[in-house]
Amino acid sequence: MKNKRVIVIGGAGAIGEAIVELLVVEGAAVVIADHNVDTAAQLAQRLSTGGTVYVAQIDITSEESVAAAFAESTRLLGGLDILVNCAGVIDEVPLSDMPFARWQRVIDLNLTGVFLACREAIPYLRQAGGGRIINIASQVGQRGRERLTHYAASKAGVIGLTKALARELAGERILVNSVAPGPISTPFEATLSEETLRETAKALPLGRSGVPAEVAPTVLLLAGDVSGALYVGQTLGPNSGDVML
Template structure:
């Protein structure tokens, strides 16, 4: 791998598995030191142990204190903070008729509040230390909407508005804020889908297949690197053409 990110210091929330782990792996392969922050401390530690140049920390992204502690730890242990990836997420799918207020609040809290807290903590450090790159993981669900995901779709759409507003606020400090919108990606969450449901969904995608976590990670590496030095407030779809 080329050293696109050699010497950079990164945080990946929800980095213990799935897309987050693929992102953490890709960042380290391109030379970055990575702090994996995840609610599951044990799984985060296992993930970090399998990567060169990675460490781990427990974090509830809905907690202001936890998120700030991650930023402080990255600055202390990694020596700085150049990249922050807001990836942590949960799902609680149900129809409007059956979805509870608690399930709505949980999903919006983790995705939207968690991303906002991450953006706020990361930019505060970056603007004082020469800039950096923040990448927020949204979803195609936030663009096209999915039945049974009014909570998730709303939160992921909100991340786009947050990304653009934050990008405008901090651009003059050398901080870039962008978003990635994955489509159907093979992860532990989508593994729960039946074969019939997976096939039906893939049939709606122009490239006729689900994506891989590593394909999302590649987009994050680009946005985190100097190759995207003039890119901010952008939304990069990684969905095989779904939603065009």
């Protein structure tokens, strides 16, 4: 990752933080783009002694905010080589009880935000002569899950977007892939009901959930010049065996 210029959207979250930390350790210059700039700034401060880390505020549901965040981030970095889309939200409710606003919020944050960020990144990656887009999806988008229909739909959409965009851009040396983590022990997961967590844990062949530091290496693999060179439109699954493809 030496001299690579990276934007991690949602980099102040638990999985995002692990990704940022690993990329910085490996030599990348990273912008943590997040709506929570205070948490992002604390992370940047912690990592600044070992690498180059910046912070940019972003609202991934706003075209104007996404454009402004990319303009500021690429100014700080001097360009862009890698985009990691790691922002998102989860919300548990049966479909029959789901207000439209709750559906729309999850779709906006998990899927439309990825579209906006990918679209904004493409001109910068073209200027660099190629690069990587890595979208964080979820195994729920592959297998479905009761009471998480809106979340499953949004993450399945991310996987479909990844495949289609990969076909559009591979000829320009811009490789697009996704990572679909399984259950990961984070505050994000802790918002789910005890019933959902219990059922999920029981179904895992590995017998345990993962932790954020076990997801980040998959992003590093896809981002690497050699290690990620043949991955095009793929979805890799650090998921404790929950989904086997």
